[in-house]
Amino acid sequence: MKRVSCSASVSRDVMPSDPVEVFEPGPPSGGMQRLRGARVWLLRFGVVAFSMVLGALAACLPRPTALASQARRLASHVRARPASMPSPEPEPKPTTLPETVVAPFGWMDEARRCGRRGRRRFCDGPRRVPRPHGEAEARAARLELGTLEAFGRLRAGGASAEMLADIPDAEEKLLWPVPRGFLGRGFGYVRRPELAHRQHRGVDIPAPRGAEVRAANAGLVVYADNGVEGYGNFVVLLHADDTRTAYAHLREARVFAGQIVERGHILGEVGTTGLSYAPHLHFEWWRRAVPRNPTRHFAERPSPQEERRLQIEAQRRREAMSRAAVLAHR
Numbered sequence: 001m002k003r004v005s006c007s008a009s010v011s012r013d014v015m016p017s018d019p020v021e022v023f024e025p026g027p028p029s030g031g032m033q034r035l036r037g038a039r040v041w042l043l044r045f046g047v048v049a050f051s052m053v054l055g056a057l058a059a060c061l062p063r064p065t066a067l068a069s070q071a072r073r074l075a076s077h078v079r080a081r082p083a084s085m086p087s088p089e090p091e092p093k094p095t096t097l098p099e100t101v102v103a104p105f106g107w108m109d110e111a112r113r114c115g116r117r118g119r120r121r122f123c124d125g126p127r128r129v130p131r132p133h134g135e136a137e138a139r140a141a142r143l144e145l146g147t148l149e150a151f152g153r154l155r156a157g158g159a160s161a162e163m164l165a166d167i168p169d170a171e172e173k174l175l176w177p178v179p180r181g182f183l184g185r186g187f188g189y190v191r192r193p194e195l196a197h198r199q200h201r202g203v204d205i206p207a208p209r210g211a212e213v214r215a216a217n218a219g220l221v222v223y224a225d226n227g228v229e230g231y232g233n234f235v236v237l238l239h240a241d242d243t244r245t246a247y248a249h250l251r252e253a254r255v256f257a258g259q260i261v262e263r264g265h266i267l268g269e270v271g272t273t274g275l276s277y278a279p280h281l282h283f284e285w286w287r288r289a290v291p292r293n294p295t296r297h298f299a300e301r302p303s304p305q306e307e308r309r310l311q312i313e314a315q316r317r318r319e320a321m322s323r324a325a326v327l328a329h330r
């Protein structure tokens with residue numbers, strides 16, 4: 001079909017000038033015949049004009065077949081979108097950190113030392129302590145760290161200048177060591193008759209089993225094992241200001257002797273190994289060879305946002321440490 005310009009054809013075809021004259025009254029003789037002929041002519045002309053107008057309109061409007069195929073294309077595009085394109089909403093990031101981070105190169109041989117204190121039986125195991133490796137293992141060997149003798153010597157003093165040299169400076173206030181824990185039993189003598197005869201040399205921080213325990217200050221790991229009776233899996237840090245912090249009853253330790261850790265580094269998980277009645281951290285703070293009450297020396301507890309930031313930083317440090325250990329091992 002010949003395509004016709006819309007405006008031109010309509011203006012010319014719809015308003016013919018001639019047919020109007022046909023309806024003027026003519027002379028009576030032979031008038032009827034002429035009128036009939038004019039009607040036929042007018043009818044023909046009208047049909048032709050009407051079809052031309054329709055043709056012009058059809059050429060200007062989009063064809064129904066084209067519309068239908070366009071709709072089908074759109075529909076198929078919408079259906080195909082979820083499969084072929086990435087989801088517009090990004091996957092939500094996990095809000096909690098992994099509970100267990102497997103230490104590289106395995107664990108120390110499992111051991112369970114059990115004993116009895118009064119009527120209570122306890123076990124210091126199962127031993128869950130990473131096997132020392134890399135630079136930290138060499139440092140521990142050089143400084144004679146990690147053994148029960150080292151713990152006995154360093155608990156009451158005896159830190160050499162060489163040990164203190166590499167440790168980052170300690171902050172004045174201690175970081176609260178269990179983000180998910182609250183202060184339980186305090187320091188010193190208590191009224192409970194079964195405990196009244198002996199001093200509690202630290203503070204207890206009850207928390208869910210597996211809750212993360214972190215370094216109260218930057219330090220050097222001088223002991224991480226379960227050889228100290230009653231303490232279970234146990235970590236001791238030496239700090240640059242010659243103080244010590246100790247973390248007992250851990251379900252597992254995630255550091256080993258010879259490692260230098262920053263403030264907030266994850267040392268292990270809350271557990272109930274050793275002489276313990278329920279999952280909690282027994283935390284000790286030693287200064288000038290004497291256990292002291294740490295309660296007044298804790299920094300104000302961080303806000304939830306600050307806690308989150310600290311945890312992410314601790315996670316990054318742990319990953320960096322694992323990578324460094326893997327590289328050193330190659």
Ligand SMILES: [Zn+2]
Binds near residue numbers: 202203281282
């Ligand atoms: Zn305790």
